Amino acid sequence: MNQIEELKRKNRRNTAVIAFLVIAMAVLAIGCLFVGSADMSVSDALKALFGGGSDAQSRIIWRIRIPRVLAAIIAGAGLSVAGLVMQTTLNNAMASPSTLGVSNAAVFGANLSIIVFAGGFLTTGNNLKSFDVGANPYATSVLAFGFSVASVLLILGLCTVRSFSPNVVVLAGMAISSVWTAATTVLQFFATDVGLSAAVVWSFGDLGRASYEKDGIMFAVVLAGTVFFMLMAWKYNALLSGEATAKTMGVHVEGLRFVSLLLASLITAVCVSFLGVIGFVGIICPHVTKKLLGQDHRVTIPVSCLMGSLLLLLADTLSRSLGSGTALPVGAITSLLGAPFFIAIIFGRKGNHGSC
Amino acid sequence: MLKVENLCFSYGSRAEAVLNGASMELKQGEIGILLGKNGSGKTTLFKNILGIEKPQSGNIFFEGEDLLKMNRRQRARRIAYVPQHIHFGDLTVFDSVLMGRVSYFGMKASREDYEAVERILADMQLLDFANRSAEALSGGEKQKIAIARAMAQEPKLMVFDEPTGNLDIANEQLIIEEAKKLAREKNISILSSLHDFNQALYFGDRFFFMKDGAVKYAGGKEIVTEEVIRDVFDAPVQIRQIDGQKVILNVF
Amino acid sequence: MKKLLALLVVFSVLCGLCACGGQSNPDSTAGAVTVTDMIGREVTVTPGSYKKVVCIGAGALRMYSYIGDVSLLAGVEDIDNTTLAERPKMFDSVARPYVLAYEDVFSKLPSCGVGGPMAQAAEAEKILACAPDIVISEFEDVDKSDTLQDQLGVPVVTLSTGVKGVFDEKFSGSMELLGKIFKQENKAAKLNQFVAEQKAAIETKVKDIPEEEKPNVYICGLGNWGTTNHLTTAENYICLQVAGVKNVVSGLGLEGIGPIEEEKFVDLGQQMDIIIMDAAAVKNIKPLYAEDKTMFDTCKAWKNGEVYLEMAYNAYYTNYEIALINTWFIAKTVYPEAFADIDMTAKTNEVTKAFLGTELAQEIFGCPSSFGGYGKIDTATFFG
Numbered sequence: 001m002n003q004i005e006e007l008k009r010k011n012r013r014n015t016a017v018i019a020f021l022v023i024a025m026a027v028l029a030i031g032c033l034f035v036g037s038a039d040m041s042v043s044d045a046l047k048a049l050f051g052g053g054s055d056a057q058s059r060i061i062w063r064i065r066i067p068r069v070l071a072a073i074i075a076g077a078g079l080s081v082a083g084l085v086m087q088t089t090l091n092n093a094m095a096s097p098s099t100l101g102v103s104n105a106a107v108f109g110a111n112l113s114i115i116v117f118a119g120g121f122l123t124t125g126n127n128l129k130s131f132d133v134g135a136n137p138y139a140t141s142v143l144a145f146g147f148s149v150a151s152v153l154l155i156l157g158l159c160t161v162r163s164f165s166p167n168v169v170v171l172a173g174m175a176i177s178s179v180w181t182a183a184t185t186v187l188q189f190f191a192t193d194v195g196l197s198a199a200v201v202w203s204f205g206d207l208g209r210a211s212y213e214k215d216g217i218m219f220a221v222v223l224a225g226t227v228f229f230m231l232m233a234w235k236y237n238a239l240l241s242g243e244a245t246a247k248t249m250g251v252h253v254e255g256l257r258f259v260s261l262l263l264a265s266l267i268t269a270v271c272v273s274f275l276g277v278i279g280f281v282g283i284i285c286p287h288v289t290k291k292l293l294g295q296d297h298r299v300t301i302p303v304s305c306l307m308g309s310l311l312l313l314l315a316d317t318l319s320r321s322l323g324s325g326t327a328l329p330v331g332a333i334t335s336l337l338g339a340p341f342f343i344a345i346i347f348g349r350k351g352n353h354g355s356c
Numbered sequence: 357m358l359k360v361e362n363l364c365f366s367y368g369s370r371a372e373a374v375l376n377g378a379s380m381e382l383k384q385g386e387i388g389i390l391l392g393k394n395g396s397g398k399t400t401l402f403k404n405i406l407g408i409e410k411p412q413s414g415n416i417f418f419e420g421e422d423l424l425k426m427n428r429r430q431r432a433r434r435i436a437y438v439p440q441h442i443h444f445g446d447l448t449v450f451d452s453v454l455m456g457r458v459s460y461f462g463m464k465a466s467r468e469d470y471e472a473v474e475r476i477l478a479d480m481q482l483l484d485f486a487n488r489s490a491e492a493l494s495g496g497e498k499q500k501i502a503i504a505r506a507m508a509q510e511p512k513l514m515v516f517d518e519p520t521g522n523l524d525i526a527n528e529q530l531i532i533e534e535a536k537k538l539a540r541e542k543n544i545s546i547l548s549s550l551h552d553f554n555q556a557l558y559f560g561d562r563f564f565f566m567k568d569g570a571v572k573y574a575g576g577k578e579i580v581t582e583e584v585i586r587d588v589f590d591a592p593v594q595i596r597q598i599d600g601q602k603v604i605l606n607v608f
Numbered sequence: 609m610k611k612l613l614a615l616l617v618v619f620s621v622l623c624g625l626c627a628c629g630g631q632s633n634p635d636s637t638a639g640a641v642t643v644t645d646m647i648g649r650e651v652t653v654t655p656g657s658y659k660k661v662v663c664i665g666a667g668a669l670r671m672y673s674y675i676g677d678v679s680l681l682a683g684v685e686d687i688d689n690t691t692l693a694e695r696p697k698m699f700d701s702v703a704r705p706y707v708l709a710y711e712d713v714f715s716k717l718p719s720c721g722v723g724g725p726m727a728q729a730a731e732a733e734k735i736l737a738c739a740p741d742i743v744i745s746e747f748e749d750v751d752k753s754d755t756l757q758d759q760l761g762v763p764v765v766t767l768s769t770g771v772k773g774v775f776d777e778k779f780s781g782s783m784e785l786l787g788k789i790f791k792q793e794n795k796a797a798k799l800n801q802f803v804a805e806q807k808a809a810i811e812t813k814v815k816d817i818p819e820e821e822k823p824n825v826y827i828c829g830l831g832n833w834g835t836t837n838h839l840t841t842a843e844n845y846i847c848l849q850v851a852g853v854k855n856v857v858s859g860l861g862l863e864g865i866g867p868i869e870e871e872k873f874v875d876l877g878q879q880m881d882i883i884i885m886d887a888a889a890v891k892n893i894k895p896l897y898a899e900d901k902t903m904f905d906t907c908k909a910w911k912n913g914e915v916y917l918e919m920a921y922n923a924y925y926t927n928y929e930i931a932l933i934n935t936w937f938i939a940k941t942v943y944p945e946a947f948a949d950i951d952m953t954a955k956t957n958e959v960t961k962a963f964l965g966t967e968l969a970q971e972i973f974g975c976p977s978s979f980g981g982y983g984k985i986d987t988a989t990f991f992g
Contacts, residue, residue: 003486004474007450010487037868038875056878056906064871197833208869234458234465240445241455244408249509250432250459294489295446320869 021306071210078222080308082264083282097282104180109147148269204329205278363414376569392566432459436506444490456508496527516548646768656791665746667925683738685723696724701977702920814852823881829889831922851939877907
């Protein structure tokens with residue numbers, strides 16, 4: 001009976017970890033509201049937060065910092081949980097949120113928009129053919145999303161018709177990714193240097209593009225996905241025993257894999273289309289979670305979400321405080337910040353039996 | 357209770373048939389042992405019975421019901437599997453066993469599920485392991501946990517694929533005793549492949565010799581003869597009686 | 609035996625070539641001098657001897673138009689030939705005075721390449737088809753220029769543009785170099801002197817204005833790798849510096865033209881007394897404004913209606929004469945009393961006459977993206 005008590009303590013500890021992470025995230029999120037290139041004191045920011053302060057200050061808090069912090073929380077959670085689910089359903093430690101070619105497809109779509117249709121969303125109104133057309137702020141996101149969804153459906157479609165083994169999915173994803181990358185290279189080869197620089201800038205993830213509408217759309221998709229993943233937690237646990245064994249325990253592995261890959265890819269597609277490519281969150285956070293707390297998906301799904309939010313919040317805050325007035329690409333920061341930590345975790349922990 | 361009729365199966369439509377009209381029958385509470393050369397179709401027959409693969413033709417009946425028409429959850433409550441290579445992922449032993457009940461609770465385990473698992477762990481003297489990481493245990497311990505997990509499915513039939521394949525002799529005996537106890541005490545039928553004839557003779561009630569994707573000989577201990585083994589395995593053996601027990605010796 | 613024969617043939621051909629070179633040398637070396645071009649290459653040229661000139665790269669034709677004789681041109685880049693259907697058109701709606709002045713000349717010339725930001729290398733074959741005897745380039749790269757000179761067999765002289773634009777030594781140096789090559793030293797000296805005098809005139813007018821009376825000015829929309837929007841600014845903008853104007857953007861360490869975060873813009877907006885907006889950026893700000901009509905609401909200058917339009921500073925590199933006129937305009941906008949005597953149309957005509965020999969105010973203000981020329985915009989209606 002002692003062991004059972006111990007077990008209950010462990011479950012309570014996991015609950016405590018989740019609660020701690022929620023609090024840490026809330027504290028960090030609120031802290032982030034006080035960091036930025038504008039010279040606002042903490043009391044100014046507080047005043048603006050509660051309806052006082054100047055118009056400009058309340059605009060900075062309500063229209064710029066809050067949407068940005070929300071975007072970090074939502075996209076971080078989404079990318080991280082998508083990575084976790086990809087790793088479990090494909091039984092591949094190297095799987096990432098964009099294993100099905102989502103990011104590369106989104107980059108291609110964005111390049112197409114910026115270079116060919118010149119519907120750029122940052123600094124390009126450089127339509128070569130028509131001189132008075134300005135930038136359409138949504139064109140690039142829409143095309144990026146369209147192509148990433150097309151990429152996902154293409155791979156899942158092919159795999160459904162032929163073979164749905166994880167290795168086939170991963171290989172097909174690699175092949176399709178390289179097709180998008182090659183197509184992007186071709187586009188960029190024919191691009192103006194103006195379009196090229198805009199396209200390259202787009203592919204750096206930037207949370208500054210967030211707005212309440214975009215946050216709302218991302219939130220809906222991430223929430224729907226995460227709720228589904230949570231409901232399937234036991235089935236993912238069963239998958240850890242191997243595909244065949246999971247089937248004998250009553251899990252409809254093929255269906256679960258299809259829906260999981262689709263949802264994880266949709267989450268990634270939405271985040272990448274709105275914010276640009278934010279690498280590594282989806283690999284680092286799930287692995288760190290698994291190394292620290294084991295692989296029980298009832299725990300790893302919420303904890304991965306929270307870890308992703310934390311990492312992206314931290315990275316974004318750093319990116320905004322390092323450059324004064326011009327934020328560095330947050331995607332680079334996530335890798336710079338996360339990789340050393342990641343390496344320390346994978347090499348540092350004892351009792352590591354290499355299963356991921 | 358389990359009746360397999362004329363099962364045919366091949367991996368992919370153009371591949372050579374692995375099962376070629378395999379038929380067999382197992383009764384309630386019986387321990388059936390599948391014997392045959394590597395590649396004779398034992399594992400594939402298991403996979404078809406377990407629903408991991410679907411046969412191209414033939415029938416499988418379980419207590420008179422068509423097993424091939426059941427969904428995975430219904431099947432999982434009847435037949436449990438103890439695979440040869442066992443993985444759990446980085447879960448506790450308790451959770452690994454609780455997972456066996458996923459076909460009952462689906463999304464969230466209830467109090468009854470927890471109690472059932474506690475009971476099983478107590479029965480199998482595994483309570484001390486409950487909080488350990490299942491993946492980090494030894495081969496024999498993992499095998500026991502896998503049996504506990506199969507028990508959690510409350511099955512009527514348990515399928516063992518080479519249960520003693522990776523174990524030392526002490527653990528081999530332990531697992532065989534454990535399985536035999538289940539069959540005798542809980543009236544659970546067992547279907548197992550084994551490659552050791554003496555273990556098979558000690559463990560089994562019925563014997564199925566597979567050759568070229570079909571069951572060529574089936575019956576009680578009496579069918580385990582030098583001739584049958586020579587025919588099925590192309591290997592000469594000698595059978596002696598020691599203390600009234602058949603003992604099979606390798607001939608070199 | 610065959611080898612010997614082959615060697616003999618090669619040898620005789622080489623001799624022949626040397627002889628040719630030897631023969632033609634006396635002709636072309638008469639009056640030949642070695643000049644150092646603006647990127648430090650030594651090029652041998654014969655001043656005043658050139659009859660067929662080709663200009664390639666951003667700004668080269670513009671600079672040549674200030675000093676050289678456009679009737680000597682043997683080819684033009686597509687971007688500057690407004691009669692072509694297929695050409696880069698992104699700068700068409702903003703004023704490029706050299707094109708406005710010499711459109712009719714450029715449109716009759718054969719193509720020497722596509723030009724525009726698309727072109728990051730010279731198109732040697734098209735240039736050869738124009739058979740130039742000298743090439744003026746703005747590809748500021750020693751290797752590229754040397755390679756091109758080898759390929760073409762005629763001098764390739766590379767000009768240069770600097771961060772201070774029309775007030776940069778690289779500009780006056782480029783003018784002097786062109787003057788030397790085309791024997792227009794006087795014209796070049798006169799233009800450089802004109803720019804210096806204009807700069808001095810502005811500086812004299814603003815030098816006594818006390819620092820504390822200076823309003824905060826935000827400059828935005830400067831072209832940089834294409835057209836930009838209200839978030840693109842310059843911390844060290846030469847026109848503001850010459851006009852003695854206080855830039856609201858300071859201390860960011862921003863080199864050249866670059867974007868700031870929206871948050872920074874909103875924050876600075878509280879202090880902005882005057883916004884100078886580049887005409888080329890209007891088309892990009894419009895859709896953003898349509899998306900969020902409150903985007904400028906917290907900006908002091910916008911609320912007070914203190915938003916002014918300058919003509920396109922950069923369009924296929926800096927419009928040098930417009931940079932100078934913009935400086936006058938910014939000074940006049942910020943210090944209306946000190947510059948009360950300055951009329952922008954007259955000033956525009958004066959400057960374009962000095963640079964291009966023609967008064968172009970009407971043409972410049974008439975371009976679609978000039979929105980009628982220098983002036984205040986009506987913040988309530990301008991973006992719709």
